[in-house]
Amino acid sequence: MEKQEIPYHEVVQRERFDTRVIDYGELTRSPEAAYSKFRITPMDAYRLLKPYFNDRIGDQLRAVLPLALYLALFQMIILRQHVMDAGVITAGLMAVIIGLMLFMEGLRLGLMPFGETIGNKLPQKSTLPVVLGIAFILGIGVTFAEPAIGALKEAGSNVIPEDAPYLYAMLNFYAERLVLVVGIGVGLAALLGTLRFLYNWSLKPMIFATVLPVLALTVYVALDPQLSPVIGLAWDSGAVTTGPVTVPLVLALGIGIASAAGSGNQSLSGFGIVTLASLFPIMAVLLLGLYVQSAMTVPEILAQAKSIHAADPTWYQVTPMAEIIGGLRAIVPLILFLGLVLVFLLREKMRDSKVVMLGLGFAIVGMIVFNLGLTYGLAKLGGQAGSMIPAAFIQMDGVDESPFYWFSLGIAITLLFAFLLGFGATVAEPALNALGMTVETLTNGAFKKKTLMTAVAVGVGIGIATGVAKIIFDWSLAWLLIPTYLFALVLTLLSTEEYVNVAWDSAGVTTGPVTVPLVLAMGLGLGLAVGAIEGFGILAMASIGPIISVQLTGLAIRLRLYWQERRRLKEEAALDPTYQKGSVNA
Amino acid sequence: MSAQKEMTILTGVSLITCMVQKGKGEAVVAAARSAGAQGASIHFGRGAGVRERLGLLSITVEAEKEVIQIMVSKQQEEEVFAEMFEAGQLDTPGMGIMFVTPLEKAAAYIPPHVLERIEKDRVARKTNRQEIL
Structure with a gap:
């Protein structure tokens, strides 16, 4: 008797899918069909857009939501205060999420292709000085386009001119020039970083040659009590500049140049530009401070500050026009510069120019929306939480029952809050995840991704806690920065290049x-x-924290490997009776 | 000791190749393994052509792809194929494509105890059939 076997999975599949079989030839009949546009029904468009949109918005939600919730919950549970203007802040945070999503997508579609094309083609068609000049100008351009730079300008209105005249002058009268000098710092970093790509320079001497003068200048500035509040701004601006625009664009250019020149240890040379780009602006801002000191006297600043307060802001200085103009001014010059280089120097045409245009549109709209969200969401929420924190340990006007805790307990809670804020924000940062992966490959797995992330997060957490303590106790930032950076330099001497x-x-x-x-x-x-x-300095402390913690971790790992090796050798010697001291050489 | 090396030839093997957007391969591999696939190789690649025909909507599709290749037995083929199709959401536009190719033969290291077990099973089945006849 013939037995007929029906595999079970066939039955299951009949149940699951409405299967249909067609010949591939029917699908691809005419040769022209390969170039015709698809006819996309609204349903298709929806199904294409939905996963795309979900992925992008999810990324930004993960970055914004936990931090915002943490701040709000801390304020409500520990400080027992309602979040004021909760509606406005929520709308602002939504704007931040949407703005960042659009901006990052615009960066990917619109700006990165420029950076990559220029990086690949420029070294073939131009001489080295031209390439370096373009790297320099690009460094300035990306600084203006950096979304977080708006936060620095925002900070200007909070400074009281009588307390810190020069800081006030720099943030208000010199705001544009402040961003410009920061940009020049980043530009120089891009220039030097590119040279480093080309000639494989070691980073260590560059760090020493940069950090030591910066520290010396800091000491000099710190000696002048009128000028010393500038230090916080200077060191914070270093952390602000290395954001989502600067890092990928400058790196794309540098890597393109290095690979076109056929040199450069790809894996390692990607580093270094970020370091220099966060050190040079410090120097630049300090120098600007000295310039302002020589250009304006204190009474002049105070007089001018009064006249500004009297005048009504003109139409372009009020929201939302201010944000829209700010967004346009941040992106358009960068795009124009990149476009001019592409057309006149390289005589190249962009592929997919429509997509690039769409990306640029995204970037501009995203920047504007983000700027709006920055004003109404992030800045408001952060400022509110910051101004409420002291209620935990001192008597505050307008806050009933303050202080909530004994002085020391309140301080401890505040510092713990600051540490957790830094730790959490760092762990959630997607850029760190990427860095962790690179590092794990670079060190052949000796430095695990998780180890790095923890080390950096602990460093940032301690840094932010120290920065908060600095503001509460009004410590001098210079005396916090100088010893820590000197310690970091000592560690740099001891550590290996990676x-x-x-x-x-x-x-x-x-x-x-x-x-x-x-x-x-x-x-x-x-x-x-x-x-x-002044309330600057937290970011500066958050920058030095991980430098120390990561190097210490690196040293600990090397020490552990060394001891393991020693123990292994000893055990071998004990096991092998013929083994004698010195016989290894024989 | 003989220097003769052993080679075990595997027959009845199918290769399932599935191309999805970068970052979406993990779910597909997990589904394939849950349906009985032993393992997978994943390579990165770029798609060209079809995506551009979407016009501006092409931004919704990542040009960088993950190419997942999985060898399965003929018996598992349909089941694994269906699971991967579902996990990769290949019934959605722009998600990717997959196909099966029959493989003539394959070879790899097979642990001796596994070979022994297969040999035993074979003998058992033979005697079983003889008994029925």
């Missing part, structure tokens, strides 16, 4: 477009509430 690269870069990589405005606003609010002269 760990130095990773450690110095991790600081810049981790301060993203959400963390920076939040922390800046929180610091300024806190500074205002406790009556400190």
Whole structure:
């Protein structure tokens, strides 16, 4: 008897799918069909857009939501205060999420192709000085386009001119020039970083040659009590510049140049630019401070500050026009510059120009929406939390039952809050995840991704806690920065090249477009509430934290490997009776 | 000791190749393994042509792809294929494509105890059939 077997899976599949079989030839009959546009029904468009949209918005939600919730919950549960203007802040946070989503997508579609094409083609068609000049100008351009830079300008209105005249002058009268000098710093970093790509320079001497003068200048500025509040701004601006625009664009250019020149250790040379880009602006801002000091006297600044307060803001200085103009001014010059280089120097045409145009549109709209969200969401929320924090440990006007806790307990709670804020924000940063993966491959798995992320997060957490303590107790930032940076330099001497690269870069990589405005606003609010002269410095401390923690971890790993090796050798010697001291050489 | 090396030839093998957008391969591999696939190789690649024909909507589709290749036995083929199709959401536009190719033969290291077991099973089945006849 013939037995007929029907495989079970066939039955299951009949149940699951409405299967249909067609011949592939029917689908591809005419040769022209391969170039015709698809006819897309609205349903198709929806099904294409839905997963795309979900992925992008999910990324930004994960970056913004936990931080915002943490701040709001802390304020409600620990400080027992309602979040004021909750509706406005929520709308602002939504704007941040949508704005960042559009901006990042615009960066990917519109700006990155420019950067890559220029990086690949420019070295073939131009001489080295031209290439370096373009790297320099690009560095300035990306600084203006960096979303978090708006937060620095935002901070200007909170400074009291009588307490810190030069800081006030720099943030208000010199705001544009401030961003420009920061940009020049980034431009120089891009230039030097490109040279480093080409000639494989070691990062260590460059760090020493940069950090030591910066520290010396800091000491000089710190000696002048009128000028010293500038230090916080200077060191914070270093952390602000290395954001989602600068890092990928400058890296794309540098890597393109290195690969076109056929040199450069690809895996390692990607590092270093970020470090330099966060150190040079410090120097630049300090120098600008000295310039302002020589250009304006204190009474002049105070007089001018009064006249500004008297005048009504003109139409382009009020929201939302201010944000729209700010967004346009941030992106359009960069695009124009990249476009001019492409057309006149390279005589290249962009592929998919429609998609690139769409991307540029996304970038501009995203920047504007993000700027709006920055004003109404992040800055407001951070500022509010910062100004409420002191209620935990001192008597505050307008806050019933304050202080809520004994002084020391309140301080401890505040510092713990600051640590967790830094730790959490860092762990959630997608750029750190990418860095962790690179590092794990670079060190052949000795430095695990999780180890790096924890080390960086602990470093940032301790840094932010120290920065908050600095504002509360009104410590001098210079005396916090100088010993820590000197310690970091000693560690740099002891560490190997890879760990130095990773450690110095991790600081810049981790301060993203959400963390920076939040922390800046929180610091300024806190500074205002406790009556400190200025609320800068938290980001500066958050930058040095991971430099130290990562290098210490790196040293610990090397030490452990060394001891393991020693123990293994000893055990071998014990097992092998013929083994004698010195016989290895024989 | 003889220097003769052993080679075990596998027959009845199918290769399932599935191309999805970068970052979406993990779910497909997990589904295939849950349906009985032993393992997978994943390579990265770029798609060209079809995506551009979408016009501006092409931004919704990542040009970078993951190419997942999985060898399965003929018996598992349909089941694994269906599971991968579902996990990769290949019934959605732009998600990717997959296909099966029959393989003539394959070879790899097979642990001796597995070979022994197969040999035993074979003998058992033979005697079983003889008994029925």
